[in-house]
Amino acid sequence: MPDQDRTLSDLKVLEYGQMVSAPYCARMMAALGADVIKVEPPTGDKARVAGPFPGGVRHSEKSGLFLCMNLDKKGITLDPTTPCGKRVFRRLIEETDILVENNAPGHLDSLGLGYEALRAMNPGLIVVSITPLGQSGPYSNYKVHDLNIWHAGGWGYLWRERNSEGEPGRPVRAPSYMASFQAAYNAITAVLGALYFRDCGGSGQHIDVSEQEAMVFVLANAFPVYNEENRIAGKNIAIPASVPSGVLPCGDGYVLLSVIEPHQWKGLAELLGNPEWSQEDWTGSMEGRRLNFDIVNAFLSEWLEGKPVDWVVEKAIEQRIPSSPAGLGIREVVGDKHLEERGFFAEVEHPVAGTLRYPSVPWQFSGTGASILRPAPLLGQHNDEVYMGHLGYTVGEMARLRSSGVI
């Protein structure tokens, strides 16, 4: 599909960020067709050393995290902490619609490149700043790693391990950079909202995205249960909000079931052969089933005993009960027929890392393309194209920028 037919192909995006939050936000814009220039320090994005690496051997052009977060972008090197680097950064900003950054609060200000300074040069500029705890507030300068933000976001209490008695153990996190991904999605959404405002004649603006707030905002009914029932969500959650639901043992593994809507309960009762207990009045309402949680679970566990997981899932789905074999691994995901039919994993050739399969973006547009077209950039790969081609620097100026360590 030609470039002009892509959703955001008229946009120029500058990314000055590392690791996951800002890079993933910019990667999604790149997948939508925006011209994204990634600014890396001359030493490279930290994701270049994060791995995983083929055969476990470290190589700055072969880090799985970096390759995945930076598809479809151009890459340049620049050190904006030097006086000359600042001038180059400002030149880049003049040509930019959207700046995506995830530096510590105050970093750009300290370089004289804060929002107010940039806006003075380019009033239509949209800047999105993604940080663990936001641009302001008493914790904004806290030292945090992904684990800390996960637990600062309140998810630990809701997604926690169980001991052998089924009681809550420690609050536990999911691996990867969940808070960064949540924030990346909020950031692209806010940017595109701001873009529409600009399309309608409005100015540019500064957007403050906090990873913690991105997680807290989606804490489901955690605040409602605190407000109404004074309950600490996740502490003593012997009884789930919907009954029956959760992970249940079967003959050859575990099944995950959710029964919320009335027709789902009827369907489950039918599957169980409509035993006498399932026809009692209390079973008809969610509140009734919650009050008799142990009865429901005891009968259900007895019924599941010895039954194969796949059979249970198939029968449940037939009854329109959400169900799946619990604990599917990455192997199943990468080899999944459903995802294959949707073309979700895309093969892309990278000059150093070779041809690999990558997860694509989660949307398909009827009128515009959004597929992966090119691999992550090598360190400084597009320096000549961007500095000489777009900004008009001469060969001599390039040589000076290189020798002084600015790029």
Add this chain to the structure above:
Amino acid sequence: MSTIKQGALAGIRHGALAGIRVVDLTSAWAGPHCVSLLAFMGAEVIKVESRAKLDLGRFYPPYKNGVPNPDGAVWFNQMHRNSLSVTLNLRTPEGIALSKRLVSVSDIVVENFRAGVADRLGLGYRELVEVNPQVIMAAVSGFGAYGPRSRWVTYGMHISNMSGLMASVGFSDTEPVSDWVEMPDPSGGVAGTAAILAALHYRARTGKGQYIDVSELETVIGFQPQGIMDYVMNGVEQGRMANRDQVMVPHGVYPCRGEDEWVSIAIADEEEWRRFCSTIGRPELARDPRFSPASARRRNEDELDALIADWTGQRTKFQAMETLQASGVGAVAAFTNADLFHDRHLAARGFFAWDEHPHQGRTRMPARAWQMSETPLSLNRPAPMMGQHNSYVLGELLGVSEGEIKELESREVVR
């Protein structure tokens, strides 16, 4: 700028998306989350719903005063602030026809039916583009609009599971851990919002609308780059590590004073490790061959964790957090809903706001997911009661007379 007719209730015109009208055909969580973000940015979101098939959010606990009531479902009311409600029974041909008329005067339609259901109802993209050639339609679903599993009914927890994420949570010797956050729903929801806004920009530029197929499953798989790339590159499935990390050590949650109270501590390098040791009054640990360098700490991680727990156990999680943060160590309390509700940082940032709902009274709820300097996110009105805006939507926007509305009610088209 939208050329759609503005009604009286559209008098509130601020926010980045002021003037945009959204027909919300969604239910449960993913779709409502998607449209709520549009509403926060100033779009006029009209929820099409019916007592003939109640949105499960309307009967999801908790309820005001513990009494089940579609207008008093507290979580629903949190999620649907800013929205309007019209009650149209989509099991009647006239309910469908009125919905289509509403689409004809709107910019965006969002649905999260199972694949195929919108088409069967006569509300598929092909039908809607006939009445509104520029319409942007998004379908947000668990598995996407096509593919062998697209017709499966599902909820967020199952998507966490089928994305491989659930299997990577907890310890290898425990059963799989359910995702009670059900995070794929809001994740797929916000992915939908982003895609819709990209399409809105494209429409502003070209005048063309389009159909967007958004998959929650694909959204969540995208959250696991390292797990996927390790498998793609090396055929390796990374094991469960609970709170631990492949590089950082210590990296975990540690018990604090009180019941079920924890602080998370993560240490990235030797410099942080030295600061940590002196802050807890054990500088000698930094020179102890059992705990330095990181590879030694990794070998003795259980012993190390016990030692840290001795220190954290004598403090509250907030004391531990503040003491360690003062030395620049990555330590943050594990926040519960109550901790967050009363947290001084979130309060200072204005994260919560009071909501005044006719049925529910005054409730403090999260006010926004991000901040915008020129077009602040807004809370214009509390969640709608069922059919609260029937006369605005049917009367003012669609020109149905009061008498006709009464008549439609009697035939359960408006219900």
